[in-house]
Amino acid sequence: MAQITLEGLAHSYLPNPRGEEDYALKELNHVWADGEAYALLGASGCGKTTLLNIISGLVRPSQGRILFDGQDVTDAPTAERNIAQVFQFPVVYDTLTVRDNLAFPLRNRGLPAAQVAERVQAVARMLGLSDMLSRRARGLTADAKQKISLGRGMVRQDVNALLFDEPLTVIDPHMKWELRTQLKALHREFGHTMIYVTHDQTEALTFATRVVVMHEGRVVQIGTPQELFERPAHTFVGYFIGSPGMNVLPAQVEGNVALVESAGDAGTAYAVPLGRGYEGLAGRVEIGVRPEFARLSATEGLPVTVTRIEDVGRHRIVRATLGGHPINVVAGEGEAIPAADAKVTFDPGHVGVFADGWRVEDPLR
Amino acid sequence: MKPVDNRAWFLVLPVLVLVAFSAVIPLMTVVNYSVQDSFGANEFFWNGIGWFDDMLHSERMWNALGRQILFSGIILAIEVPLGIFIALNMPKKGFWASLCLVLMALPLLIPWNVVGTIWQIFGRVDIGLLGHALAALGMDYNYTRDVLDAWVTIVVMDVWHWTSLIALLAYAGLRSIPDAYYQAARIDQASRWAVFRYIELPKMRGVLVIAILLRFMDSFMIYTEPFVVTGGGPGNATTFLSIDLVKLALGQFDLGPAAAFSLMYFLVILLVSWAFYTVMTNLDREDAQR
Numbered sequence: 001m002a003q004i005t006l007e008g009l010a011h012s013y014l015p016n017p018r019g020e021e022d023y024a025l026k027e028l029n030h031v032w033a034d035g036e037a038y039a040l041l042g043a044s045g046c047g048k049t050t051l052l053n054i055i056s057g058l059v060r061p062s063q064g065r066i067l068f069d070g071q072d073v074t075d076a077p078t079a080e081r082n083i084a085q086v087f088q089f090p091v092v093y094d095t096l097t098v099r100d101n102l103a104f105p106l107r108n109r110g111l112p113a114a115q116v117a118e119r120v121q122a123v124a125r126m127l128g129l130s131d132m133l134s135r136r137a138r139g140l141t142a143d144a145k146q147k148i149s150l151g152r153g154m155v156r157q158d159v160n161a162l163l164f165d166e167p168l169t170v171i172d173p174h175m176k177w178e179l180r181t182q183l184k185a186l187h188r189e190f191g192h193t194m195i196y197v198t199h200d201q202t203e204a205l206t207f208a209t210r211v212v213v214m215h216e217g218r219v220v221q222i223g224t225p226q227e228l229f230e231r232p233a234h235t236f237v238g239y240f241i242g243s244p245g246m247n248v249l250p251a252q253v254e255g256n257v258a259l260v261e262s263a264g265d266a267g268t269a270y271a272v273p274l275g276r277g278y279e280g281l282a283g284r285v286e287i288g289v290r291p292e293f294a295r296l297s298a299t300e301g302l303p304v305t306v307t308r309i310e311d312v313g314r315h316r317i318v319r320a321t322l323g324g325h326p327i328n329v330v331a332g333e334g335e336a337i338p339a340a341d342a343k344v345t346f347d348p349g350h351v352g353v354f355a356d357g358w359r360v361e362d363p364l365r
Numbered sequence: 366m367k368p369v370d371n372r373a374w375f376l377v378l379p380v381l382v383l384v385a386f387s388a389v390i391p392l393m394t395v396v397n398y399s400v401q402d403s404f405g406a407n408e409f410f411w412n413g414i415g416w417f418d419d420m421l422h423s424e425r426m427w428n429a430l431g432r433q434i435l436f437s438g439i440i441l442a443i444e445v446p447l448g449i450f451i452a453l454n455m456p457k458k459g460f461w462a463s464l465c466l467v468l469m470a471l472p473l474l475i476p477w478n479v480v481g482t483i484w485q486i487f488g489r490v491d492i493g494l495l496g497h498a499l500a501a502l503g504m505d506y507n508y509t510r511d512v513l514d515a516w517v518t519i520v521v522m523d524v525w526h527w528t529s530l531i532a533l534l535a536y537a538g539l540r541s542i543p544d545a546y547y548q549a550a551r552i553d554q555a556s557r558w559a560v561f562r563y564i565e566l567p568k569m570r571g572v573l574v575i576a577i578l579l580r581f582m583d584s585f586m587i588y589t590e591p592f593v594v595t596g597g598g599p600g601n602a603t604t605f606l607s608i609d610l611v612k613l614a615l616g617q618f619d620l621g622p623a624a625a626f627s628l629m630y631f632l633v634i635l636l637v638s639w640a641f642y643t644v645m646t647n648l649d650r651e652d653a654q655r
Contacts, residue, residue, distance in 0.1 A: 056548075056552065058548050058551070077551070078548070078551045078552050079551060079552070079554045083552065084552060085548065085549070085552055087545040087548070087549065088545070089543060089545060091543075091545050091546050091549040093563040093564065093567075094563075094567045094568075095563060095567045096563060104553055104555070104559075104563075105552075105553040105554060108553055108554040108555055108556065108559065109554055149549065152549075152553060153552075
């Protein structure tokens with residue numbers, strides 16, 4: 001196991017990148033702490049697989065360094081880095097048995113047979129593969145194959161990190177949950193450094209202790225699931241995480257009040273109280289508030305037009321417009337939704353202010 | 366609506382007619398000849414399995430079959446490994462990959478008798494580049510006189526003509542292997558040989574079965590090229606089954622024995638191909654179940 005440090009890392013697939021937009025991965029400095037479970041979350045094409053392949057050594061970064069426990073491995077080939085990677089589509093050696101599949105990386109490294117057998121037994125027990133050891137890998141289900149590719153990584157005791165590249169994509173929904181639980185249990189028990197790439201926020205938030213959110217080749221926020229939910233650092237994090245995502249409204253901020261101008265009628269503006277005062281904001285200013293921190297009532301707040309109500313079981317999602325801007329409100333089971341003349345209030349403590357997409361942090365915090 | 370309407374059978378009629386004219390009727394004329402004898406004047410007499418019996422006791426035919434099996438065996442043993450080796454070493458993408466593919470496909474586009482003519486001239490001692498060069502090097506090479514030289518010439522010609530087919534099929538099989546397999550192999554520190562043995566070969570297996578089947582059937586039926594190069598000689602040394610069949614049917618006009626022989630020839634190819642295919646697919650299935 002190792003601590004992985006990325007220093008000024010950036011990558012472009014073009015031979016001579018000019019501007020920043022040529023980079024699939026924009027400059028990044030980060031330390032992956034030893035033994036933590038990370039999720040790398042982002043939409044397709046945001047550079048998360050590129051980052052993973054750089055860490056595993058399948059791609060050499062255009063600039064910057066990678067250190068494993070302080071040792072520079074930027075130019076080291078995959079084999080020397082001692083990492084394990086589980087791919088999107090299960091990779092197994094079809095013609096070999098499950099046992100031989102698990103033993104494969106050890107035999108390639110020239111371990112004595114007795115030690116190989118012992119490790120294979122141990123890993124098979126961990127993953128629940130013990131009773132299919134002598135079967136051929138070819139005919140197995142996708143989830144069993146994924147367990148084998150995971151096992152090929154775990155069988156090596158000196159493995160520095162386990163990397164997962166959307167490993168549950170081809171797994172049946174009911175097995176997904178089981179495998180994820182098993183992964184978490186393995187992490188708790190053995191404490192491998194794990195990096196898990198996914199575009200599925202549920203997977204990321206349930207698996208990881210820290211989530212790294214990427215957007216257009218840039219890391220926009222690193223935090224615990226709770227931090228991402230309560231204090232998104234970027235509007236992208238706001239609407240990518242959460243279901244539905246954060247409401248983002250264009251606004252002008254004066255002191256501790258934000259004025260949201262009506263989209264249809266230029267003269268009208270709605271005042272939204274903020275948790276604290278802001279000054280000297282530059283660029284495109286927006287406010288963001290999660291649907292969970294908005295409340296509908298008949299009496300107080302800003303007038304909204306309710307367009308649709310979706311009942312999702314535990315709560316309802318109210319789709320509405322505020323001065324022509326679409327907003328979502330989450331209403332609890334018992335809460336009444338006014339039939340006409342509904343009004344909305346936002347919890348001032350949870351209204352964030354964003355300038356050019358980035359959260360404006362309190363300088364005193 | 367009636368659940369069963371037998372008029373639907375009329376929909377099958379076009380196919381029946383087509384198959385009848387393209388396969389069944391021509392085949393039946395051969396069957397017809399194989400069980401009858403004629404002394405001319407368009408009079409035919411029933412001969413039962415007489416011709417088949419004759420053919421099964423014909424030393425000439427057994428010899429031709431022996432040569433045929435030897436030939437197919439040799440060219441498969443050379444072309445399959447060579448084709449795989451070429452496919453493994455072809456460029457993966459870009460200009461050179463396209464160029465390779467075009468160059469590889471060229472021999473496949475040349476008509477059989479032209480291939481035969483090319484090699485017939487190429488190998489001649491008096492004017493052929495190969496033959497003349499070998500003679501100039503002091504080698505006693507002459508495919509019209511020496512049995513071994515004739516065989517070598519024909520085998521090399523077939524390898525030149527058809528290895529591309531196996532290489533192209535194997536190449537297609539290799540290209541369909543996802544990158545993740547190679548990446549996983551690197552992470553597992555697999556050797557080049559292990560990558561071939563446990564990833565590439567199993568993934569190519571399907572196309573290789575097809576390639577071997579095609580090459581077996583085609584080489585087993587070979588006629589034009591050896592006929593043009595050696596005419597079946599020297600002596601009968603390169604008289605393969607179909608060359609012998611033509612001698613029998615058109616040279617000696619023994620239509621009855623030739624028809625019986627044709628049917629057995631056809632059945633042998635069908636049987637071997639079917640057996641090979643069944644064994645390969647059954648192995649596949651057993652693998653999957655185990």
